[in-house]
Amino acid sequence: MTVHTTSPQFKQNAARALHDPQLQKALNNVKQGFIDKRRAAADKLPEFEALRDSARDIKNHTLEHLDLYLEAYEEKVKASGGHVHFARNADEAREIILKICRDAGAKTVTKGKSMISEEIGINHHLEANGIRPVETDLGEYIIQLRNEMPSHIIAPAVHLNASQVEQDFRRVHTHLDAKRDLSEPVQLLSEARAVLRERFLAADVGITGANFLVAETGTSIIVTNEGNGDLTQILPRTHIVLASIEKLVPTLEDVSQLLRVLARSATGQEMSVYTTFSTGPRRSGDADGPENYHVVLIDNGRSAMLGTSFEEMLRCIRCGACMNHCPVYHAVGGHAYGWVYPGPMGAVLTPSLIGVDKAGHLPNASTFCGRCESVCPVRIPLPKLMRHWREREFERHLTPASVRSGLGLWGFVAKRPALYRLATRAAMATLGFAGRQRGRFSWLPLAKGWTKYRDFPAPQGETFQARWKRERNGRAA
Amino acid sequence: MTSARDDIFANIRRSLGVKGNETIRNQIVQDRLERAPRGVIPARGQVSGEERIALFKTMAEASLATVTEVASAMEVPQSIALFLRNHNLPASLRMGDDPRLKVMPWSETTLEVSHGPSEGRDLNAVSHAFGAVAETGTLAMISGPENPSTLNFLPDNHIIVVSAKDIASDYESVWNRVRFAYGKGSMPRTVNWITGPSRSGDIEQTLLLGAHGPRRLHVIVVRE
Amino acid sequence: MSDLTMSRPEKPRVGLFVTCLVDLMRPSVGFAAVKLLEDAGCIVEAPVQTCCGQPAYNSGDRGTTRDLAQRMIETFQGFDYVVAPSGSCAGMIKKHYPELFEEDPNWRAKADALAVKTYELTSFLVDVLGVTQVDASFEGAVTYHDSCSGLRELGVKSQPRKLLASVKGLTLVEMNDSDVCCGFGGTFAVKYSDISGAIVDAKVKNIEASHAPTLLAGDLGCLMNMAGKLSRDGKPIEVRHVAEILASMTDEPAIGLAKDALRK
Numbered sequence: 001m002t003v004h005t006t007s008p009q010f011k012q013n014a015a016r017a018l019h020d021p022q023l024q025k026a027l028n029n030v031k032q033g034f035i036d037k038r039r040a041a042a043d044k045l046p047e048f049e050a051l052r053d054s055a056r057d058i059k060n061h062t063l064e065h066l067d068l069y070l071e072a073y074e075e076k077v078k079a080s081g082g083h084v085h086f087a088r089n090a091d092e093a094r095e096i097i098l099k100i101c102r103d104a105g106a107k108t109v110t111k112g113k114s115m116i117s118e119e120i121g122i123n124h125h126l127e128a129n130g131i132r133p134v135e136t137d138l139g140e141y142i143i144q145l146r147n148e149m150p151s152h153i154i155a156p157a158v159h160l161n162a163s164q165v166e167q168d169f170r171r172v173h174t175h176l177d178a179k180r181d182l183s184e185p186v187q188l189l190s191e192a193r194a195v196l197r198e199r200f201l202a203a204d205v206g207i208t209g210a211n212f213l214v215a216e217t218g219t220s221i222i223v224t225n226e227g228n229g230d231l232t233q234i235l236p237r238t239h240i241v242l243a244s245i246e247k248l249v250p251t252l253e254d255v256s257q258l259l260r261v262l263a264r265s266a267t268g269q270e271m272s273v274y275t276t277f278s279t280g281p282r283r284s285g286d287a288d289g290p291e292n293y294h295v296v297l298i299d300n301g302r303s304a305m306l307g308t309s310f311e312e313m314l315r316c317i318r319c320g321a322c323m324n325h326c327p328v329y330h331a332v333g334g335h336a337y338g339w340v341y342p343g344p345m346g347a348v349l350t351p352s353l354i355g356v357d358k359a360g361h362l363p364n365a366s367t368f369c370g371r372c373e374s375v376c377p378v379r380i381p382l383p384k385l386m387r388h389w390r391e392r393e394f395e396r397h398l399t400p401a402s403v404r405s406g407l408g409l410w411g412f413v414a415k416r417p418a419l420y421r422l423a424t425r426a427a428m429a430t431l432g433f434a435g436r437q438r439g440r441f442s443w444l445p446l447a448k449g450w451t452k453y454r455d456f457p458a459p460q461g462e463t464f465q466a467r468w469k470r471e472r473n474g475r476a477a
Numbered sequence: 478m479t480s481a482r483d484d485i486f487a488n489i490r491r492s493l494g495v496k497g498n499e500t501i502r503n504q505i506v507q508d509r510l511e512r513a514p515r516g517v518i519p520a521r522g523q524v525s526g527e528e529r530i531a532l533f534k535t536m537a538e539a540s541l542a543t544v545t546e547v548a549s550a551m552e553v554p555q556s557i558a559l560f561l562r563n564h565n566l567p568a569s570l571r572m573g574d575d576p577r578l579k580v581m582p583w584s585e586t587t588l589e590v591s592h593g594p595s596e597g598r599d600l601n602a603v604s605h606a607f608g609a610v611a612e613t614g615t616l617a618m619i620s621g622p623e624n625p626s627t628l629n630f631l632p633d634n635h636i637i638v639v640s641a642k643d644i645a646s647d648y649e650s651v652w653n654r655v656r657f658a659y660g661k662g663s664m665p666r667t668v669n670w671i672t673g674p675s676r677s678g679d680i681e682q683t684l685l686l687g688a689h690g691p692r693r694l695h696v697i698v699v700r701e
Numbered sequence: 702m703s704d705l706t707m708s709r710p711e712k713p714r715v716g717l718f719v720t721c722l723v724d725l726m727r728p729s730v731g732f733a734a735v736k737l738l739e740d741a742g743c744i745v746e747a748p749v750q751t752c753c754g755q756p757a758y759n760s761g762d763r764g765t766t767r768d769l770a771q772r773m774i775e776t777f778q779g780f781d782y783v784v785a786p787s788g789s790c791a792g793m794i795k796k797h798y799p800e801l802f803e804e805d806p807n808w809r810a811k812a813d814a815l816a817v818k819t820y821e822l823t824s825f826l827v828d829v830l831g832v833t834q835v836d837a838s839f840e841g842a843v844t845y846h847d848s849c850s851g852l853r854e855l856g857v858k859s860q861p862r863k864l865l866a867s868v869k870g871l872t873l874v875e876m877n878d879s880d881v882c883c884g885f886g887g888t889f890a891v892k893y894s895d896i897s898g899a900i901v902d903a904k905v906k907n908i909e910a911s912h913a914p915t916l917l918a919g920d921l922g923c924l925m926n927m928a929g930k931l932s933r934d935g936k937p938i939e940v941r942h943v944a945e946i947l948a949s950m951t952d953e954p955a956i957g958l959a960k961d962a963l964r965k
Contacts, residue, residue, distance in 0.1 A: 011893070011895070014893070014895055014896055015895050018895055018896070018899050026681070029681060029682045030682075033678075033682045045519055045521070046519070046520070047517050047518075047519045047520070050517045051516070051517050051519075054516040054517045058516070061509075064493065065502060065505065065506050066489050066493070067486055067489045067490050067493070067495070067497050068497070068502060068503060068506040069506060070486070070489075071486075072506065072510060076662065080663075080664075086480070086481040086482040086485050087481055088481045088484055088485060092481055136689065137679070138677045138679040138680070138688055139677075139679035142679070142680075155678070155679060155682070156679070157679050157680070158679075158682070160680075161681055162680055162681050165680055185680040185681060185683045185685060186685050188680055189677060189680065189685045189687070189688060193687070193688065193689060196689065197597060197689075200597070200689075201596075201597050215510060216510050216513060216662055217662055217663065217664045218664075219664055225675070225676050225677060225678075225688065226675055226676070226677050226688035226689045226690065227630045227675040227688065227689045227690025227691075228688070228689045230626070230629070230630045230669070230690070231630050231631070231689055231690075234626045234627060234630070234667070235627070245485065245489075250506070250509045250510060250513075251509065251510060251513040251514075252513065252652045252655075253513045253514060253515050253516060253649055253652065254513075254516070256516075256647075256648040256649060256652070257516040257517065259648075260517075260519070267678070269540075269672075270536065270539070270540070270613040270614075270672070271540075271613040271615055271670070271672040272672065273540070273671065273672055273673050273674070273675060273676060273690075274669065274670070274671060274672075274675075274690070275615075275669075275670035275672075276667060276668070276669050276670070277664065277667065277668040277669075277670075278666070278667055279663075279664040279665070279666060279667075280666060281666070282666060283620075283621070283665075283666045285621065285622050286620065286621060286622065286625075286666060287573065287593060287594040287621075287622050287625040287627075288594040288595075288620075288625045288626055288627045289620060289626060289666055289667060297485075299481075299485045299488065303485055303488035303489045303492055304488065304492065305492075306489060306492035306493055307492035307493055307494060308492070327881060327882045327884065327900045327903075328893075328896055328900070330900075330903075331896050331899040331900055331903075332896060332899075364889075364892065364893075365889070365893050365896065366886070366889070367849070367882050367884060367885065367886025367887075367889050367897075367900070368759060368849070368850075368886060368887075368889075369849035369853070369881075369882035369886070370849055370850070370853040370854065371849070371853070371880075371881070371882065373853070374853050384800075387758070387759060387761065389761075390759070390760060390761030391761040391762075391763055392761070393761055394760065394761030394762050394763075395761075399760065399761060400892075403760060403888065403892065407756060407757055407760050407762060407765070407888075408765075410752070410756060410757070411757055411762070411765035411768070411769070413751075414721075414751040414752040414754075414769055415751070415765075415768055415769060415772065417749050417750070417751055417772075420751045420752075421749070424724070424725050427725075428725050428726075435959075436959065436960065437959055438959050439954060439957050439958040439959035439960075440928075440929065440932055440957040440958075442933070447891065448894075449890065449891035449892065449893075449894030449897075450890055450891050450894065450929070452894050452895075452898065453894060453895075453897070453898030453901065453902075453930065453933065454898070454901065454926065454929030454930040454932075454933045455928075455929040455930075455932045455933045455957060456925070456929055457726065457925050457928050457929055457932075457956045457957035458957070458959075459725055459726040459727070460726070460727055460728055460729060460953060462728060463724050463725055463728060464719045464723055464724040464725075464728035464731040464732070464747070465719070465724055465747065465749065465750070467728055467732075468731075468747050472747075
């Protein structure tokens with residue numbers, strides 16, 4: 001994997017994020033914006049919960065028959081005049097894309113927002129080979145100027161404020177009047193629109209992702225609000241679709257079910273502004289549209305997840321609701337997770353893709369509050385899957401020694417009720433006595449993590465079981 | 478060395494514990510592709526006549542489109558001229574070769590009409606929708622010389638004409654019409670579902686219209 | 702096996718799963734639970750018990766968890782019902798024990814049998830026993846935090862509120878985001894203390910903004926976390942388990958307060 005990861009430094013990343021006041025303010029927007037809007041959209045549609053079941057079932061059915069739907073899809077793309085390429089991993093995907101770009105004589109490539117393109121690190125590879133990739137989603141464009149990764153899968157620049165964007169635009173758009181007014185977000189948007197309009201018209205190749213692929217018709221689908229994805233794919237002579245293999249769904253009816261939950265879960269819209277269904281290249285008589293249509297189907301670890309407990313993760317439709325509702329994401333933001341996918345879905349997916357040895361913190365940094373699962377449009381049991389990673393870590397002895405020995409001791413005592421009663425009675429009597437003056441401790445040995453931020457309430461002294469035995473023993477028998 | 482394609486299929490099949498040639502699995506897949514069963518269809522859109530048109534209008538307006546109704550296709554040019562004047566927009570209009578648009582009396586207005594796809598400099602364009610969906614106020618556009626896709630995205634102001642009879646309850650009804658027109662399993666090069674004007678919330682979650690596509694989306698429902 | 706709720710015995714025999722935290726830290730909550738259950742006509746017993754295994758389970762140690770779960774199942778299988786003054790410990794038995802023995806049909810059956818008769822305290826009182834009011838009084842406003850496992854695994858939301866509404870003198874003031882995690886998360890609070898500290902900080906701000914002088918919840922872990930943060934920040938808000946109020950057993954000082962710091 002060539003995309004750099006700082007996932008092993010999750011704790012340091014998190015600490016830095018917690019002390020970044022600008023970031024904290026930006027994260028507040030996530031909390032307030034997305035949650036209420038999703039709730040309102042879900043409440044307005046009585047069938048929303050039934051649609052979530054339907055969406056889950058469609059994805060499960062497709063995954064169980066993925067080989068056959070892939071074959072059907074491939075056949076349909078070819079029949080419509082498109083090309084299908086298969087890539088086992090990121091390296092192969094990058095080489096395929098580079099070759100298509102070179103064959104097209106590409107100097108500039110425009111890009112729609114695509115998480116798989118982040119996963120395979122295509123921008124860096126194109127640049128290293130003399131081809132200029134231009135991100136066209138406003139958020140992606142901004143973070144490309146800053147050489148950052150997206151901090152959110154549907155709102156890549158959610159960690160930034162307007163004045164940071166202004167500084168970046170002034171730094172990069174040096175051909176524009178230095179005295180121009182950029183104090184309002186709408187001015188920033190207008191400037192990006194004008195700059196990117198020229199790029200759209202000049203691009204030789206357009207690369208988009210795909211929210212879904214339809215086996216019935218060989219169709220790729222993108223969902224955007226800006227319209228950038230469409231300009232990316234209809235203006236250049238060549239359109240390349242990047243998609244991981246689990247994006248497949250059987251039919252147009254099936255994708256209509258999924259589209260009914262996608263935008264509502266993501267932004268709280270009834271439907272995103274632009275949902276585009278593309279099938280093959282320009283037809284005879286067409287006045288516009290790409291002359292070449294390529295689909296690069298990327299495995300990169302997915303086929304190995306099938307048939308395992310992590311198969312359920314392959315239902316993910318990348319709406320971002322899990323991170324929008326995650327207290328940990330709200331506290332530290334997306335960059336702390338250290339790789340492409342943040343939040344609860346990242347905490348499950350990242351260890352599958354870059355290894356649990358590197359991403360081990362991610363599934364551990366959760367309170368298991370379950371809010372992510374409660375909003376997931378395809379009902380992925382995210383906490384359960386995070387727990388499965390913790391089990392793998394425990395089996396492979398990757399769990400930190402302090403946790404292991406602490407738990408080991410607790411388990412040893414808890415399995416022996418007589419010892420448990422003896423030990424707990426003594427310990428609580430001691431703690432209760434020591435804490436009786438203030439009712440709490442501001443420092444305790446072995447609980448530094450706890451007492452760094454809060455006091456530790458003192459126990460009442462006698463255990464329940466001791467008092468029960470003393471008061472009720474005769475009666476209970 | 479095996480190809481990437483072969484390897485990926487082999488891996489999928491190994492993980493799923495299948496060979497790929499099982500009759501039952503193949504039948505299940507063929508059957509689903511053939512029958513394309515409908516899933517959960519929200520009751521909201523399952524209304525007809527005036528009620529459906531009213532729902533479409535309400536939902537389209539909720540997506541920040543503007544909607545107007547005209548009694549006949551012959552009134553469309555005047556309606557567009559009025560819309561442009563009311564918004565202080567130049568009286569120029571780009572459109573494709575759609576026969577439904579062509580027969581409209583453009584010469585009765587002062588509009589300067591030109592034909593063809595957009596090159597990125599047009600301020601105003603008009604397209605004719607294939608259909609619309611009342612459930613969410615969504616318009617369904619189909620690519621081709623009649624209504625080039627670039628007109629949906631490059632102009633600042635996009636006007637879409639839709640026949641009242643083409644407003645369906647749900648997406649599934651539109652797919653049925655597409656299948657009727659193009660054949661089962663076939664699709665036009667591009668189908669665009671459009672629900673409101675272009676927007677972005679990428680800067681501080683502030684909703685701004687006209688990110689890359691049209692700042693205004695104006696819908697004209699033809700009643701006849 | 703018949704549905705237990707359909708053939709409810711006249712005087713059900715309830716095994717109180719007191720939970721480790723209540724056993725060790727705050728036994729008065731356990732006695733409040735006993736009072737509530739006995740007032741509602743149950744015969745309550747507290748068999749010798751240790752831990753349900755949740756800390757091991759959430760740390761990926763299935764082996765230890767299974768050992769502890771088997772012990773729990775054996776201890777409690779003879780009761781009509783098992784009730785815990787905790788959503789997360791009841792949720793462990795109800796939702797996770799069956800999952801734990803997925804590949805062991807024999808234990809799976811036993812785990813299922815225990816799961817169907819295990820309840821969180823307030824949901825047992827309201828949903829199973831049909832209790833609509835308690836004989837209790839408490840002067841003043843309280844605010845209520847919905848602990849995550851109870852809320853999302855067991856659907857505990859209206860039950861404590863219904864019972865609190867019957868407490869004389871008490872007014873419930875809802876805080877913002879009452880259903881958002883307090884940042885406890887068991888070992889998470891120690892392993893990722895920086896993040897946990899930030900989450901409880903946000904929670905405490907919402908508690909304070911409610912202007913209620915008393916905070917209640919149904920899980921002692923969350924309560925200790927929030928009480929510890931409130932006292933560290935010097936906020937004079939008293940923190941109690943909801944059972945203490947419902948049973949009118951408020952003689953013990955609130956969580957984290959000394960004996961002499963009693964209200965009034």
